[in-house]
Structure formats: structure tokens, C-alpha cells
Amino acid sequence: MTTAPSPSLRPGGPSADRSTIVAARATELSKIYGRGETQVVALDRVSVDFRQAEFTAIMGPSGSGKSTLMHCVAGLDTFSAGSVRIGDTELGSLKDKQLTKLRRDKIGFIFQAFNLLPTLTALENITLPMDIAGRKPDKQWLDSVIRMIGLSDRLGHRPSQLSGGQQQRVAVARALASRPEIIFGDEPTGNLDSRSGAEVLGFLRNSVRELGQTVVMVTHDPVAAAYADRVVFLADGRIVDEVYGPTADSVLDRMRNLPGGSPQTPESEARGRTS
């Protein structure tokens, strides 16, 4: 499990100032797989806002629809009904090419696998998406991102010369570099040991606090979720709960009371694999 955030850095809870600008919004979003007897309702009329400069964690039992929600809101998957907005743009109205451009220009992704190119240096990996898009990075912004990831002395190293946590920090910097409207992370610390996980989560949180970035992260880990400003809980394809200023304990408590279940901690997952 990831190392807990230090209490002094925790967000202020329900009374803390929150942005009212919506970076992404799902309205009555449904996603149905298959039909007839094999039909699965993965999302059932989900409405949720992700506000600018807020760090949201999405949690819920296995199969509750977390990845589906993230993929639909991030324009990586189609939906069956409802609508999704990134900034002012309705995704449903976009053609494939426009959707690809929107993903490239407005959205950053961080996955469990770091997906860095082994032959490029850390810095080249960070600027690669913009190089491909033919865009020049905003130098001041890039400098702030690089200063924040704390890898200034390793920018010329290749991924194999960096630890797992450092590689994932490079991947986070790559997602941040183009200053996207919103960053989505799918279990971004799932492959890291607790110390490296804490480094990456601390860095993500700083990007929200110091740079005003918007971050949405799917996680199974209550300690990772405690780095967020807010946790949204899914069960059976619906949003069933929400908590601001989470702690690992408050998240665990809520998870225990969800339909379908207790959270998957690394320990319980390991038990599942071996039983």
C-alpha cells in the first residue's frame, strides 16, 4: 500500500475553497455492453463534475464501472446515452478526427505502465507528445513542471537508468507538459512500491496545488485516494457516495459500506491471487 500523505499537506475538507469552473462533466452517462441476456450495464445514468484545479479519486468495487467512466469521459470509449463535456466541448458531437485532436490537445493520460520510450532521454520523453504534434512547449510552464518533478539532474538519463518511481514521475511530467485541461490516471501507482507511489502521488497533488492542474485518478488503494481532494464512489455503475478531504480511514469506512464491497487492498488482491 502507498505511504500516507503527511497530514499538514492534506486538503482542507468541505469548507476549503473550490473552483466552480468545470473541467469535465458527465451528464446521465450510460454505457451498456452487449445485449439480451449477456447485457451489462457498466454505467447507469452517471452525472458527475470534475472541477478545475481539483484532484478527484474514483473508487469502487471491482466491476463497478470506474475504468469505463474514466474512458468515456476521456474520449477513449463511446457511450450509450447521456453526454460528456471537456471544457466547453461536447464529445458526442465530435467526429473521430476531432476527438483525436481533443485528446491530444486537452487531455493528459497516465497509465499503470509508464509507457516511456527506452531510447529517448527523460526530457525527450517529456516533450515527445508536443514534438509529434508540432507544438512548441511553453518554456516557463515546462520549467515549472521539471522543477517540480525534482529530476533536473536526471533529464539526460534514459528510462532504464531511472527507478520505477522516477520513470512514473517522467510520465506524469509528460502528461503535464502540454498543459492539458485535465489529466486522467488509471491506477498510476499500481506498479510502484509504497515509497515511489507516495512520490508520484505527492507530485500529482502538487501539480494541482501549485499549477492549478485538474486530475482524475482511478485507484483501488485508500491511501492513494487520501492524496485527492475528493473521492467519488461507484457501485454497480452508479455514483453512490462522495467524500471531501479524504483520509485512508474515512475512505476504507465508506468502501466497507458500499454495495458489493470491501476495497481491494494490495493484501486482499494478493490473497485473491493465491487462494
Ligand SMILES: Nc1ncnc2c1ncn2[C@@H]1O[C@H](COP(=O)(O)OP(=O)(O)OP(=O)(O)O)[C@@H](O)[C@H]1O
Ligand atoms: N468490453 C467489455 N465487454 C463487456 N463487458 C465489459 C467490457 N468492459 C467492461 N465490461 C463490464 O463492465 C463492468 C464495469 O467494468 P469496469 O472495467 O469499468 O469496472 P472497474 O470498476 O474499472 O473494475 P476493476 O476495478 O476490476 O478494474 C463490469 O461488469 C465489466 O465486466
